[in-house]
Amino acid sequence: MACANTSWSEENFSCSICLDVFKSPVTTACGHNFCRTCITKFWDEQVQDKCPVCNKLFNTRPDLQVNTFLSELLAQFRTSVGVKGQPCVEPAEVPCDVCIGTQQKAVKSCLMCFTSYCQTHLEPHQRVAGLKKHRLVEPMDRLEDRMCKKHDRLLELFCQTEQVCVCLLCPVTDHKSHPVVPLKEEYKVKTAQLGKRRAEVPQKIQERKQKIKEIKDTVELSNKDADREIAQGGQVFTALIGCVEKGRDEFNQTVKEKLKSTVKRSEDLIKELEQEIEDLTNRSSEVKRLSHTEDHLSFLQTFRSLKDPPPTRDWTTVEVRPPSYEGTLRRSLDQLEETLNMETKKLRDDAELKRVQKYEVDVTLDPDTAHPQLILSEDGKQAHDGGLVKALPHNPKRFKEYICVLTRQSFSSGRFYFEVQVKYKTNWLLGVARESIDRKGRIEWTPETGYWTLWFDKDGLVFGDNTYVDLPLRAELQKVGVFVDYDEGLVSFYDVEARVHIYSATGCTFTEPLYPILDPCSYAGANSGALIISPVNQTD
Template sequence: MSAASCLLTEDQFLCSICLDVFTDPVSTPCGHNFCKTCITKHWDGHEKCPNCQELFNIKPELWVNTFISKMAAQFRQSAQQKASSSSSEQRVSKPGEVPCDDCTGTKLKALKSCLLEETLSKQIKKLLEVELKRVQQYAVDVTLDPDTAHPALILSDDGKQVNCGDAKKNLPDNPERFDKCVYVLANQSFSSGRFYYEVQVKMKTKWDLGVARESINRKGNITLSPHDGYWMICLRNKNEYYACAEPPVRLSLKHQPEKVGVFVDYEEGLVSFYDVDAAALIYSFTGCCFTHKLYPYFSPGLNDGGKNSNKQLNICRKIHIIYCNKCIFIDYIWFAHCCFFRF
């Protein structure tokens, strides 16, 4: 099962059925989020998405999105604390005036709405920054496997860059190689735990990124979907972003990512994509069931009439961060006194 957690906005942080902050948020295959109780009651006899009216012939199995749930819980707590503090200040500022219950309730509702509008974006951004830092600790070193690369792809000697050439090279058609689609897999595979890597996608008009199952078909035309062993997002026509779910989900992003982070939790069944510079979550596949090795997957896209030529996908080098009390030095060159980055 795949589910969406697209770049969160104020509207997406609220359940569109009860119009309140999410409680036990779940995601539908069409990419919309609801309180679990709300959507369960709504689906009592008619399994359609309340937002887009997508009809599900088989009732989807719903999984609580733990990441959105944590954000909702933290925001709810913060809003309640601020509402309580502001309400107390109002009572103290006007001694002798005792507001009626109706007035107090109305003011608190208005205050809650105001707090939601004013602080939601900051709360989400802060939580996403913390979440991104958390997943970045699982960074791994990823290099491209030339034995899997389509013959038109050009790989750098260090296995960190790939772009698409105009002609196919004369390469052996081994079983691992993609023969029709301009794809390439990483040398590294993962069958447990968590891993994370980042890819520079700046200036490209097309690309695909994600992870693929070891047993995928590599010959002929390929369907990109979780059912076929691919968990990925893609860019088309310079500004059209999609998650290759079932069915595909069009993503509405506030910014065009220049660096994309990919995080996988094998046991949790989670594949998440991040806009690294904006510290924003782009999309998550949740509730996945992994039983095979997973390989990082890349496609720089075809040349797009020259618009996408000579523009590479660049896999960022793994950065180890070691903290001590006072300092930083980079690549063994002192920057301050003591902590350092190793490349």
């Protein structure tokens, strides 16, 4: 191919859109040339595709192909005119520090001159004897940052003590006795560390996504709990409002009854007075007529037949007093307070029981812990005293002194709830115990020894504490619910059938797994029945 015309200027190879030397020149159907990127961006911003020079409209966007002939001419032009004809440096490339105007990409960097050179401006370093001794390296950006500020030498080493890059003279001066290694060696170490960290990132991201899910699940559960609590609270307050309204109606009725009694008495007295008035009026008329009779015989005969005046009441002591309402309101309010207290406790206990029943767990009795005298059902839900001690293999987990059994399941956090049927039993014990309890000797049933239990016998109902807590004996106690909040240190007992709270041990300290524990106590007549772990019947 013939040499490029050296009279050509940069304007001959400039895009009319960006006004710079073509980059990947393409030609439109109307014969005008543009950078591929420029014409594509121009069309993207237009309503209809057209040529920016002649405004020719295109029904469909042309399929642009690189103008190979123009590209070859452009290459020759760059070679012949040097710097001025070079394309702009790409973002990832190092520019020549000597070029004026449009910069050419550097092909080498000189560590003596602290300068990067394109192929044209590198020529003196390849020709001049003094410059040939300079150290040339692959193009580097910001050479001044790669040089030691103190010794004006290339940073080629890494100080492991101070974790900084140093030059060859630094280990002799400021970094004397510090371990230093070549940058390449430290680079391998750091990239390995980076690779490890990068490998950890997906796991950390997944962990945080999981944590977000847990938090969202907690919020969703909290919303449901709040809705349920509001609904239950609404029922409680509605019931209490009903009690207040009933008390108000009873108070109004009491006042009205007192008023009615007063009105009735008044009406009866008035009726009696009116009758006396009528009788007296009639008597007065008869006397008046007789007093006007002048016939002596007739007067005397009539006077003889004149009836005695009707008896009259002494009204001087008779009075009607307004009804007294003193104390009526106070008595009504006292009665209302008593009713509200009873109803509040009943509703509160019912709502509380509903709430803790949500934490029901399925537990079964562990035969390895059962006293040799106990008989367990096949499903592990019932235990009763068989009356005879069975010959069983030694097991360190088995109770020896007391007729007890633990469940297979234990709990070390959170909340759990279970119910035990005690119907027809005259003696029993149940609750929870920690894992390390003494299972062989005689002990006190207290939290100090690892037991949080409720027991029942002929003397009543008791919670085992350092000082035993005597509890009100509940009539016909049939089923007992046990709730534990491990983290809050709470153990609560409930009368399930009556839906009443029996007792709560608060401020407990749990440091070991807790096991539900049952003791049906010795076989003795009416106490021969079993303790039965029952499914929870959750009411709405």
